[in-house]
Amino acid sequence: MTKNYDIAIIGGGIMGCATALHLAQAGMSVILLEKDDIGQGASGVNAGTLSLQIKRVKLMPYALKGHHEWQKMGDKVGFVKTGGYTLAFNEREAKLLEERMNLKREAGANIEFVSPQILHKNEPNITKKIVAVSYCADDGYANSSLTGQYYRNLLNHSSVDYFEQSQIIKIDQSDKGFNVHTANPQYKAKRLLLAGGGWMKQAAALLDIDLPIQARVNTVSVTERSPKLISNVIGHATGLLTMKQKANGSILIGGGWQGTGTPNDGRGKVHSQTVIPNIQLGQYALPALSALRIIRSWTGFEANVPDFYPLAGALGNVPNAYILGCVRGGFTIGPYISKLMGDFILGNELELPLFDPNRQFTQTGK
Numbered sequence: 127m128t129k130n131y132d133i134a135i136i137g138g139g140i141m142g143c144a145t146a147l148h149l150a151q152a153g154m155s156v157i158l159l160e161k162d163d164i165g166q167g168a169s170g171v172n173a174g175t176l177s178l179q180i181k182r183v184k185l186m187p188y189a190l191k192g193h194h195e196w197q198k199m200g201d202k203v204g205f206v207k208t209g210g211y212t213l214a215f216n217e218r219e220a221k222l223l224e225e226r227m228n229l230k231r232e233a234g235a236n237i238e239f240v241s242p243q244i245l246h247k248n249e250p251n252i253t254k255k256i257v258a259v260s261y262c263a264d265d266g267y268a269n270s271s272l273t274g275q276y277y278r279n280l281l282n283h284s285s286v287d288y289f290e291q292s293q294i295i296k297i298d299q300s301d302k303g304f305n306v307h308t309a310n311p312q313y314k315a316k317r318l319l320l321a322g323g324g325w326m327k328q329a330a331a332l333l334d335i336d337l338p339i340q341a342r343v344n345t346v347s348v349t350e351r352s353p354k355l356i357s358n359v360i361g362h363a364t365g366l367l368t369m370k371q372k373a374n375g376s377i378l379i380g381g382g383w384q385g386t387g388t389p390n391d392g393r394g395k396v397h398s399q400t401v402i403p404n405i406q407l408g409q410y411a412l413p414a415l416s417a418l419r420i421i422r423s424w425t426g427f428e429a430n431v432p433d434f435y436p437l438a439g440a441l442g443n444v445p446n447a448y449i450l451g452c453v454r455g456g457f458t459i460g461p462y463i464s465k466l467m468g469d470f471i472l473g474n475e476l477e478l479p480l481f482d483p484n485r486q487f488t489q490t491g492k
């Protein structure tokens with residue numbers, strides 16, 4: 127007889143894996159289905175920045191807790207707490223920086239304003255054309271390419287049944303729960319969690335739910351190895367730049383510049399009209415970058431809804447179905463909000479509130 131799981135989870139990114147592990151630890155029987163390999167979506171290709179300075183104010187409490195989770199994971203995920211500087215090159219950017227960082231500081235982030243002299247003492251290779259700088263000692267990064275390996279290892283040591291190369295193509299509902307179909311086997315579960323990342327709109331459509339989800343096509347680039355040029359995570363007041371130098375000497379450059387393509391097309395494509403200005407901004411901040419070759423640029427899909435807040439809660443029209451995704455800064459926040467999601471499904475008291483997926487969506491700033 128087919129096993130009837132307590133819950134089926136669609137998607138083996140951070141959200142799906144971390145929630146699965148939390149539920150299994152609490153005694154639920156869990157099946158997790160991933161269309162590709164574990165941790166190969168956004169969770170495995172992102173820039174890995176764990177910077178509190180680029181988190182949205184309302185999400186700061188979640189980012190602080192998420193940061194703590196990464197710290198606990200430590201070397202296994204390449205966690206490094208470097209500190210981070212955010213730069214303003216003119217008066218307009220300095221005003222923006224002041225407004226944004228004051229709000230983030232009020233929300234609990236350990237952010238201070240420092241003089242350009244202090245910046246240059248610690249980061250002598252950064253441009254001297256600096257008008258204002260903020261600093262957060264807690265900023266750092268982890269290595270996103272270790273995400274899959276990390277979670278697969280935890281899943282292997284848990285009671286979670288997980289299947290890769292298993293795309294969910296159809297879901298039937300009955301009063302007993304869900305029949306979840308892949309190309310070959312189908313699985314039964316009393317509950318369902320959608321954690322499909324950039325493919326979430328299509329996953330929700332399998333339940334006849336139309337959510338206003340879009341997928342951004344974020345770009346990241348990496349240079350060849352270089353002698354030490356920067357020690358901290360370097361950002362820009364607009365949020366359009368993140369740079370960090372890895373232990374092997376390569377510099378990772380991100381900032382949310384958009385490539386082309388859609389999740390349905392498979393992998394997105396790097397777009398020269400966005401990757402070039404991204405690298406130019408990096409070179410302006412760090413002139414020595416212009417001597418380094420870019421080894422590779424790539425893209426990944428990041429889902430969002432119009433208000434840019436997460437979808438995290440029960441799906442109103444479908445009993446026992448839940449959704450978790452569209453989390454801005456989801457690499458940082460993922461391990462924590464997934465525990466909250468697990469607590470919600472278990473009926474436990476929540477440490478912080480979730481984000482009702484049935485709300486009215488209004489467009490807000492990003």
Ligand SMILES: Cc1cc2nc3c(=O)[nH]c(=O)nc-3n(C[C@H](O)[C@H](O)[C@H](O)COP(=O)(O)OP(=O)(O)OC[C@H]3O[C@@H](n4cnc5c(N)ncnc54)[C@H](O)[C@@H]3O)c2cc1C
Pocket residue numbers: 136137138139140141142159160161162163164165166167168169170171172173174175176292293294295321322323324325326329343344345346380425426427428450451452453454455456457458459460
């Ligand atoms: C290029 C890039 C850079 C980023 N940089 C940062 C950063 O520096 N810091 C930060 O905090 N955040 C960053 N993010 C955001 C962060 O990576 C994401 O918010 C987070 O990884 C999302 O995790 P997830 O589990 O929701 O999605 P994913 O990791 O995409 O996982 C979803 C999984 O669901 C699977 N799936 C979808 N549909 C189905 C189906 N029908 N059947 C089976 N499986 C299915 C997919 O294959 C995928 O593996 C970045 C994102 C991108 C794309």
